[in-house]
Amino acid sequence: MAATIRDIKERTGLSLATISKYLNGGNVLPENRIKIEAAIKELHYEVNEIARGLVTNRTRTVGVLAYSVESIFNGTLLRHIGNSLRKAGYGLMICDSCDDPKIEAENVNFLIGKKVDGIIALPVSTKTDCLKAARKAKIPVVLIDRPSEDASFDCVRIDNRRAAAQAVRFLLQNGHRRIGIICSHSEYTGEERYKGYGDALREAGAEPQEGLCAAGTHSIEFGFEGMGRLLSLKERPTAVFMTNYELALGAVMALNRTKLHCPEDISLMGFDDLIMSHVIHPRLHMVVQPMKEMGEKAVELLLERIGSGQREMAMEIVLGTRVSEGDSVAKLGEK
Numbered sequence: 001m002a003a004t005i006r007d008i009k010e011r012t013g014l015s016l017a018t019i020s021k022y023l024n025g026g027n028v029l030p031e032n033r034i035k036i037e038a039a040i041k042e043l044h045y046e047v048n049e050i051a052r053g054l055v056t057n058r059t060r061t062v063g064v065l066a067y068s069v070e071s072i073f074n075g076t077l078l079r080h081i082g083n084s085l086r087k088a089g090y091g092l093m094i095c096d097s098c099d100d101p102k103i104e105a106e107n108v109n110f111l112i113g114k115k116v117d118g119i120i121a122l123p124v125s126t127k128t129d130c131l132k133a134a135r136k137a138k139i140p141v142v143l144i145d146r147p148s149e150d151a152s153f154d155c156v157r158i159d160n161r162r163a164a165a166q167a168v169r170f171l172l173q174n175g176h177r178r179i180g181i182i183c184s185h186s187e188y189t190g191e192e193r194y195k196g197y198g199d200a201l202r203e204a205g206a207e208p209q210e211g212l213c214a215a216g217t218h219s220i221e222f223g224f225e226g227m228g229r230l231l232s233l234k235e236r237p238t239a240v241f242m243t244n245y246e247l248a249l250g251a252v253m254a255l256n257r258t259k260l261h262c263p264e265d266i267s268l269m270g271f272d273d274l275i276m277s278h279v280i281h282p283r284l285h286m287v288v289q290p291m292k293e294m295g296e297k298a299v300e301l302l303l304e305r306i307g308s309g310q311r312e313m314a315m316e317i318v319l320g321t322r323v324s325e326g327d328s329v330a331k332l333g334e335k
Helices: 005-012 016-023 030-043 049-056 072-087 101-113 129-136 160-173 188-203 220-231 245-256 291-308
Strands: 061-066 091-096 118-122 141-144 154-158 179-184 213-216 239-242 267-271 285-288 316-319 322-324
Touching: 005 016, 005 030, 016 030, 061 072, 061 101, 072 091, 072 118, 072 245, 072 291, 091 101, 101 129, 118 129, 118 291, 129 141, 141 291, 154 160, 154 291, 160 179, 160 188, 160 239, 160 267, 160 285, 160 322, 179 188, 179 220, 179 245, 188 213, 213 220, 220 239, 220 245, 239 245, 245 267, 291 316
Parallel strands: 061 091, 061 118, 118 141, 141 154, 154 316, 179 213, 179 239, 239 267, 267 285
Antiparallel strands: 285 322
16 A cells, blocks of 8 residues: 555654645755655655645646657757756656647647646747747746747747858868858748858858758758759859758768768768767768757756746847867868
8 A cells, every 4th residue: 555644744753734845845844854755765655746736736847849859959959858857856748849830839738738837949930929828827938949039938049140150161261162051941040040151151252142052941851952952053062051950961861872972072061969970971060059058058947937936037048059070071172
């Protein structure tokens, strides 16, 4: 038979009120906490989270909206988010939006119905209208990787425009002037990274050329298609900047179908230093985001909001990036 709170009372000699206060997250005297924790361990007592939630109005569960669980980028962030939540004693409920804004809105309502204590969002939509339902329900929300259009939600992100410009500057410094780009035009990060690409070219006295830009969906399939377009040009680019992990993976697959070699025939610069850059040859130059820190900061900020119980001005945490050098960028003139 499962142990009850009365068994803990008999083992410790403490009042039911003191034990209940501890179990519901309240502060008790250190010596009483030690007694209660020892009794819980000895009796194998399991906290009834549903009952505790009815008392505290907390479920100790955080919902995560992921635009696609197929994305390795999302999967890596989810691992870091989950580790941080577990250390804080919270559970994780993941909702896959399947790259569909309509499903994303349904998932928000689903999480509200499950009475999660907070939501971390890696959204599909460029607008955050669907998240306003969570605010109305007084559920705090933290965005990752993109801000809200009206700066009304907390956010942890990088400066995508600056990071992309840094990557293209690296290519320019290595003598490249005809630089192609494969990017997504359907989301905030893709748009910002394209802007950064243009910034760096203009600094060097050049303008982005429409023929050197392959813009489409955030997918391996379009990375493959986009690289095919660029390689089929009569005057192909000497270097290509691929603005996210999936596009880079597809682009490398397309290049491998040809007789061209990297970096001898074409140089490559990718985004997100995930597993691919460690297993293909040559090792890719990559823009590296601090993904572990992004996940941890998002959890930290969300738990602060959950704990404060009051609305304050939205916070935006912007983290730095760096270029991880590999062997995929040649200096022009060196063969």
